[in-house]
Amino acid sequence: MIKRKRALATLLAAVVVGSVFVGCGKGSSSGNSDQKVTINLGADPKTIDPGLNSTVEGSRVINNVFEGLTNLDKDGKSVPGVAEKWDISEDGLTYTFHLRDNAKWSDDKPVTANDFEYAWKRVLEPNTASEYANQMFYLKNGEAFNSGKATIEDVGVKATDDHTLVVTLESPTPYFLSLTSQATYAPVRKDIVEGNTSWTLKPETYVSNGPFKMSQYKPKDTLEIVKNPSYWDNSNVKLDTVAFKFLENESSALSAFKSGQLDVLPSPPAAETPKLLEDGSAKAYPYIGTYYYNLNVSPKTAENNPEAAKALNNPKVRKALSLAIDRDALVNQVVQGGQKPATSFVPSSVSDSEGNTFKSKDYYTSSANTEEAKKLLAEAGYPEGQGFPSLEILYNTGQGHQNVAQAVQDMWNKNLGVNITLRNVERKVHLDEMKNESYLIARDGWIADFNDPVTFLDILVTGNGQNRPGYSNPEYDKLMDDAKKESDPSKRFELMHKAEDILMNDMPVIPIYEYSNVVCVNPKVKDIYLSPLGSIICKDAHVEK
Known part of the structure; x- marks a missing residue:
């Protein structure tokens, strides 16, 4: 009886996977391009708005389609992103970021310092109701503005021209550069976001500035991003497509990975994890x-x-x-x-x-x-x-x-x-x-x-x-x-x-x-970065032919 139940469960999982992946072909790396990776997010993100997101699921999308002033390298050090360089005052209170000339949005318009000023103040705006507003309290008068005790003009972030952003802090913050790589600190475009609560749901309006851009979004099914030709470092992006699937059933997701329909599977079923780790199908990565x-x-x-x-x-x-x-x-x-x-x-x-x-x-x-x-x-x-x-x-x-x-x-x-x-x-x-x-x-x-x-x-x-x-x-x-x-x-x-x-x-x-970040990764997928901060970064990834 137990064996029959297990067999039935396996069959049902396979049916679920098959129904979810209709039209996917033999595996996620087949089709129009070999440079495609399919990743299971588990749950459909509550939001993929950089200013509103507070979940790992959302950040795994956002960190591939948006780029902040800085990025974190694989050693956790701050490296240039949209800002190619920066100056820090002697007292540690003022940061002057110099934006690169060739930073562009996915609709080919230039990324400007004004986009960052708008995005940061939007997070602090009480009506935005951002759960991460406190991340901007490091800015001079950030908390005061959020609580109605200062005006928006008092907040310590100012675009002095299109390529210069001057940031003044409440007090010296040794980890501030790390903060500027986070999704909350990503730029967003005022003309896209203002008055449009559904801007994140369609490729036409989900305008981004990172290595990838949205190509399709089917809630509770798939969110697909493709290489962004307007990205300043586009020539070093090797993947053409990243597809995020929303399989919450862990057994179904594991079956999809084993059949080649998923390339990256975070959090496989606990009962299967020891065996997956032992046979090398999964690895445990650092996770803070x-x-x-x-x-x-x-x-x-x-x-x-x-x-x-x-x-x-x-x-x-x-x-x-x-x-x-x-x-x-x-x-x-x-x-x-x-x-x-x-x-x-x-x-x-x-x-x-x-x-x-x-x-x-x-x-x-x-x-x-x-x-x-x-x-x-x-x-x-x-x-x-x-x-x-x-x-x-x-x-x-x-x-x-x-x-x-x-x-x-x-x-x-x-x-x-x-x-x-x-x-x-x-x-x-x-x-x-x-x-x-x-x-x-x-x-x-x-x-x-x-x-x-x-x-x-x-x-x-x-x-x-x-x-x-x-x-x-x-x-x-x-x-x-x-x-x-x-x-x-x-x-x-x-x-x-x-x-x-x-x-x-x-x-x-x-x-x-x-x-512990236990993840199954198709051995053909190379140089995908599983960050100890929870992100899955695809910028340097490629599929080995």
Whole structure:
């Protein structure tokens, strides 16, 4: 019976793959050009607007079709992008970027400094409602303008001519050049974007300035990009086409990879991962990120579910839930992709420009501390789980997320005596419910925007667009504000260590594991860059004939 079920599951997966890839031919590298690569994104991105995106799925598209002032090379160093050079003032507050003369948009119009000024101020404009607006708070008066305390003219970014952009910062920011390579800092055209909320949905209006441009977009199916003939470095781009597929079912996606219909498959099924790693079909790449659970501590929870709020607003309950999780068992028996148990929020792979690792302590053991967890839950008024409200874990479609949720559900039931339900939704719904704080517990993850602890700790600052738990602690906010203004590296780390101490004591998030980027790549695809920041960069990639 078991064998018959497996055979049926395999057959159904093959049928699904076949229906999704009708017309694809024998494999993704066949057809009009051998220089084509097909990549699975998993979920259809919620948005591919550089100023609005906050997901890995979206950035994997954006970083191939847009280019910022700088790029990051394979060593994580800032190299010229649209800006061919820049000057930094002695006090570290003023950056003058000199744009290259031959930078063009995909409709062949020149990229100007005004495009960057407009794009950055658009992110800060309150009506834009960008979840990444805080990324622009490094600009002089950026936060003040976003909160209505300054005018748009006061913001520290100014195009002095078509090829010169002068940027003034609130305080010296050693990683600012890294920020200018991020999707949020990409330029967009005012004449394209203004008044057109659907500009990202059609090739005619999705005007971009990177190595590739959109050629077709079929929501929930395929987003295809092609070589951009107007790109300034077009002669070094070898691929003609990159097709992004949206296969959320991991088994179907793996079948598509094995049949040659996918060339790049991030996050294969957890059950298959050990075998794929062993036979070389998959490799584990560095990935700077933490997989965690949000605990909704916002006032909305008290309004909608008082009993749940009473439990979730008690730090002893939150710590008990964290301590009752056996992270060793999760990474070794459930996710099985080379992940590391997360015993802090900032992952151990984060370092400074000198290579000094930020992580200095474990806030709890990687195995479950059931005795302490039970004690804390009893002190919170729920001995052996008695009277504990029914809570729900929200997670987005994906077998891996389901496996983790089921394992955590079982651990909390066995170790604490509490009952937890699970709810699976598609990715866009998952993101909306977290943004609206209309959940109790939700799976989440954060991949570094750049290699610095501030990219993790900053998201839990009061009012940050990524602060899904609705967490607020003035002391934490003050430490993070001081850290962002501190230029001395050791003092910066000291301030952020104190901030993480507060965070892990309050526990609005429960770190589960440190990511490992397990990816299946067709051996014919060469020089594709799987960034530790989550991007899949195709600029230098090619298909070996």
